[in-house]
Amino acid sequence: MGMYEDVFRASMDDPEAFWLGAAEGIDWDVAPRRALDSSGAPFHRWFPDGRLNVCFNALDRHVEAGRGDQPALVHDSPVTGTLRTYSYARLRDEVAAFAGALAQLGVGRGDRVVIYLPMVPEAAVAMLACARIGAVHSVVFGGFAPRELALRIDDATPKVVVSASCGIEGKRVIPYKPLLDRAVELASHKPEKSVILQRPQTPAELGPDDLDWADLVAAAPPAACVPMSANDPLYILYTSGTTGKPKGVVRDCGGYAVALHWSMGAVYDIGPGETMFTGSDVGWVVGHSYIVYGPLLAGATTVLYEGKPVGTPDAGQFWRVAADYGVKTMFTAPTAFRAIRKEDPEGARAADHDLSRLRYLFLAGERLDPETYRWASALLDVPVIDHWWQTETGWPIVANPVGIEAAPVKPGSPTRPLPGWDVRVLDAAGKPVPAGVDGAIVVRLPLPPGALTTLWKDDERYLSSYLSAYDGYYLTGDSGHIDDDGYVFVMGRTDDVINVAGHRLSTGSMEEALAAHPDVAECAVIGVADALKGQVPRGFVVLKAGTAREPGEVEAELVRLVRERIGAVASLKDVAVVAALPKTRSGKILRKTMRGIADGLDEPVPSTVDDASVIDALRRGGPGDRTS
Template sequence: MQNLYEIAVSRASDADERINYWREQSEFVDWIEKPKEILTKINDYFYQWFRDGKLNFCYNALDKHLVQRGNQVALYWESNMVHNSLQYTFNELHDHVSRLSGVYRQFGVSKGDRVIIYMPMIPEAVFAMLACSRIGAIHSVVFGGFSALELSGRIKDCKPTLIITASCGLEVNKIVDYKVMLDEAIQLANHTPICLIVQRPTKQCSMVIGRDFDYYTAMKFANPVECVEVESTHPLYILYTSGTTGQPKGIQRDTGGTVVALLWTMRHILGLKAGDVYFSMADIGWVTGHSFTVYGPLLQGCSIVLYEGKPVQTPDPGAIWRIIEKHKVVGFYTAPTALRAMRKEDPNGDWIRKSNISSLKSISMAGERCDIPTYNWIQSNTGVLINDHYWQTETGWIISCNFMDLHTFPSKPGSATKPSPGFVIKIMDNENKELETGQMGRICVRLPMPPSFMQTLYNNDEAFIQKYLADTPGYYTAGDAGYFDQDGYLHIMTRIDDIINTAGHRLSTAAMEEVLLKHKDIVEAAVVAKLDDLRGEIPVGLIVIKQGHDVQASILEKELVTMIRHDIGPLACFQSAIIVEKLPKTRSGKVLRGTLKAIVNGLQYKMPATIEDDSVLDKIKLNCLNYGKGMGQYCNLDFGNKDIYVEE
C-alpha cells in the first residue's frame, strides 16, 4: 500500500496528473482571480505556473489572517546584540507594513520598480520585504555583510528606485558601518536611488541631503495603502547569487508559484499549523531567509522568530535553546556551520539540557551537507527529527529532505533523504547518460520544474538557458554532484563548478582569484577549498610572484586578506595565501584545481595524464608543508594516506 509520500510523488511527477495535483495545492491560496491555466509551456526552456491567476503576496502572508489571528503574535524579535526583545501581532505588523508601503509610494516606488533591502536582522527588514510585495514592487535583499563592491554590482544590475538600509549592523565586538559601504557602492554603480535609513541607537550615520531620508520620520507621516493586484507571473523578488565568473546572477522568482510551493512546504515538510512558532536563523539575504525566516511561516499563519546574534558568543551556546524555550518553538532551522560552532563549545550538550525544549519537533538545516558527527551530536542531544535539506536559491524551496507530514523516513546521517514531490531527479554522467544506483554524477532535474522555480535570470534569459538548461536538454542542471543509494536516499557530495561553500555562503573562487590578481606583485593565482571543521570549506590561495619582485610573505598575505575582505567581504574567511613557483596546468593551459585541492587537503591523487610538468606538484606539496609549519595559522596540512584519490 502506498504511503502519502509515494502518492504525492506519483501525482506531482506524472505528466497527466501533475496539473490536477498542483491545482489542488493552489486551493490553499487566496486568489483575486483563480487560475485556469495551471501549467503553460512557453518553449523548451520556459514554463509558467498559474499564469492567468491574480493575487497579492502580502495579503496572503498578512491581511488574510487579521480576522482570526489579528491579536496573535506574528513576529518575535530577539537581539542578543543590543539585549532587547520586541513582538508584533498580526495587527501591528499590518500597520507597520501598510504604512511603509505608503512611504515607498511617496518616494515614487510603484508596481514593477526595484527596491534593494540592505539590512541587519531587525524588524524593519521584515517590514521592508512585505511592504514591497504589498504594492507589487520587486525587492532584492542583499546580505548586510557584503562589501561595497558586491553591493554596487547589484545596484548596477537591477537599478533600484529606492534602497532601504540601517546605519549599522552589529557583530561580536564590532560595529559594521552599512552607510559607509552604501555610499561607496552608489558611487561605484553610478546610479543614485532614494535611500531610506533606519538610524540605530548604537551608531548614527550622516545623511546626504536630497538623497537620504530618515525611516522613522517618514513613517510618522505615512498613510497606509492597500494591497495591489498582481499577476501570478509578476516577479516577487530578485535574489543575487555569485557565479563562477564573479558576476552576480539575479535569480528572479514569481509570485503565484511561490505562494503555492511555500504553503506546501510548511504543511508537508515542516508540519506547521497555524499558530505554531517557527524559528529560522537564516539571514534574510539568503533564499532560506526569504522562504523560512519570513514568508513561509507567515503564509501559514505561524509566528516567526527573528534573531540578531550568533549561535555562540552572544553570550554562550545556550542562547538559541533559551529562545526556543521562551517562545515554545515548534520548528528550528539553521545551517550545519552554526551547529558545529555550538557543538565545539558544548560537546556534551550541557547547554541544551539547561533549557526546556519539549515544544520542539524538528530541526532543519541546509546550505551545505551536514557532517555526520555534527548530525549525530544534535540528534542525540535533542531527540527530534533532524532534517538535512537540499535546496538552492534557484529552486526557492527544498529539492530533497525528510517529511513531517507525508511520511517520515528513517534518518540516514549524511543524506538529504528523498526528493520532494515534483522534483524528478536523475544522476547523469557528462554524456547525459543516466547512472546506476550508487554511482556519483551530475544532479539533473527533469523539466518542467515544480512551482517557485526561478523564472529566469533578471534581464538575461540567454544566460539562464546557457547556465542551467542547455547542457542537458529537458533537464535543469543543478551544478552539484551526488548519487542515490540502494534505499533511494539522495546524497549530495560536492559542487561541479568552482564555488566554495564557506559557512553556507556560496563564494566564487574565480571572483577571489580576480581580486588576488589585482595585486601588483602577483602574476597568477588559484583559489581552492580546504576542508574546515567549523565552516565546511575555507578558501586557500596559491599565488605566483612576478619575476624580479621581492616580497615578504607575511606582509603580502596580510595585504591579500585585506583586499579580499574589501572586494568580496569578510564572510569569505580568506586567511591563507601560499606562494608557489608555478601552478600545475594541462597542456592546453587549464589550471588543475582538483589536484591543487587534493594537495591542500593532504589527499592522495592520481597524476593527471594531461599535466604539462609533473615536477611542479612535489614543489607545491613542499610549499604547502612549509606554510603549514611556518607562518600559516589555518592551513595545518596532513599528507597521510587517506585512500582518497582525485583525478582531473
C-alpha cells in the first residue's frame, strides 16, 4: 500500500481520488463516480451516486468467487460447551432464509428491527438479514435492563424485535423473554411481532405476538439482496447520552462498507482466508465492525465467542481460541487482559497453547495502561497495538496501521491518525495548541467514510452534540495532546460519560436512577480509576431530611435500583450516603474535584463542605490506579 506518510498525505490532499480507489474493493450494483458530496455541509455524504448491498458484499460475492466452503464464522461457546462453524455458503443460506422470514412479517426497506440477543450466531444472521432486504437493524446489548431497551424501542420504533429465550453469563442463565416483555410494556411504541430464538438452557413461553425463530424460518422462502443507495442507513447503534436519552448513531451503507473493507487490510493486516478474533459483544460498535461486518467484507474468518476471558473454565480461553482457529489478529479491550493477568500473572496458560500464528494483539475501548502493555508484549512477543476510536466513528481514528507500515510504539499513545482522519487539538478558544499541550481533540470535517452521518431522527442533536463547539470540526469529547512526532495521546473524557471495561456509560443516567429513590435528596456519580476495569462508577447521595433509615440499607437499595434501570453493565456497586456534596458557591456539584480526591490526588477540601463524610467516602479504599 505504500508507506504511512505517503498514504496519509494522499488521503488529505485528494480525498476524492483516495476513497474512490478504496471503493474499488467493494462490489457495486452501480459504481460511484463521485466520492464526496458536501453540498449539504456540515452533513456530508459519501459515494452519493453508488448503489450496493452490504450483505452481498459480506457473503454472496465470496461464494460466487468460489470460496463458499471457507469458514466464515465460528461460534465458540465454552459456557454451553458447543462449537458451530459456518461456511460462507451456509451462512449466506441461513441469512437469506431469515431475511425471507422477516419479509413475510412485512419488514422491508427502511423498516427498523431491534435485535436483543446474546453472543450467538443468530445475532450476526439477524443483522445481515436486515442488510439483505434493506431493513435498518438496531442491536441492543443483551446486558441492558428493560428500561434501557424500552428507550431504544421508543426511539427506533421497530416493526419487529428479535430476541432469545435466554442468555448465559458465566454459570448463570439469564431469561431474556421476561426482560423483553417488561421493555415492551414500558415502551410507548409496540412492535408488531417478536421473533424468539429458543435456547435449550431455558426455553420461553411464547405469547400471542411472539414467533418461534425455527418455525418462522422453516416456512420462509429465501430472500434476494436488495440494492441500496450508498447513503441509505444500514443500522442504528445507540450510545450513551448526557441527558439520559441514548443517541442513535446512524451508519450508512456505502461509506461504512468501503471504510471497513479498507481498514481490515490497512489497519489489522487481515485478508481473505485469514482469521480474526474480536473479544467483544455484537451489541457494541466493536462487535458490529470487527466481529460481523469487517471480517466478512474482507472474506476472512471471524470468531464469535460466547463467554468471558477468565472463569470458563480458566484464564486460558483466549489463548485456546487463538490456537484452535489459527488466529492472526486478536482484538479486545485492555480490561480482558487485566483480568487474565490477575488470574494468571505468569502467563502459564498461554504456554499451554500454540500461538505461533498470532501476529498482532489490538486493544481499544479504553486507555491502555503501560503495565498491561508491558505484560502482554513480554508474554506474546508480538506487537501489542493500542488504538482509539468511538461508537460514532465506526472504525479507528488513531492506530498503528501494520498493513501499511508499522510505526515504533510509544506506550500511552495509540500512535498516529489513520488516513482520512485530520486530527487536531484545540484550546477553549478554538486555537491550535502547541505540541505536547493538552486540549480538546477534534477532527476536521468532513469525516471520512464510515463515520456517523447523523443521529436517528435528530439532526439538531447531532449538530449540537458534535459540530457546534468548534466551527468546521467534529468534537470527540476526549482531551489530550499530539507530540512532536505526530503521536496522539488521549488523556480522558471531557463530559460525564465514563469508560467501564471498554463500555461507555453515562453517569447522568446513573444519577437519574439514584435520584428516583424516595429517600434521596441529591446525588452525584463519578468515574474513578480502577486497576481492572479502567474506570468504575462511584455514587454519593445525600438523604432527605428526616430519613430515619440506616445508610447501609439505602445504599444496597440504590445499587439494586441502578442495576434494574440500566443493567449489570453499569457496574455501580459502591454508593455512599454522605452529609453533603462539594459544590461551588452557585450550587454546582464539583465532580472534577471529587474525581481527583477519589483518585488520591492532592485536591483541597472545598470550603463549601463543612462535613468530612464526603471526603472520607471519596478517599475510601486509597488512591486509584494512576500508573498512566
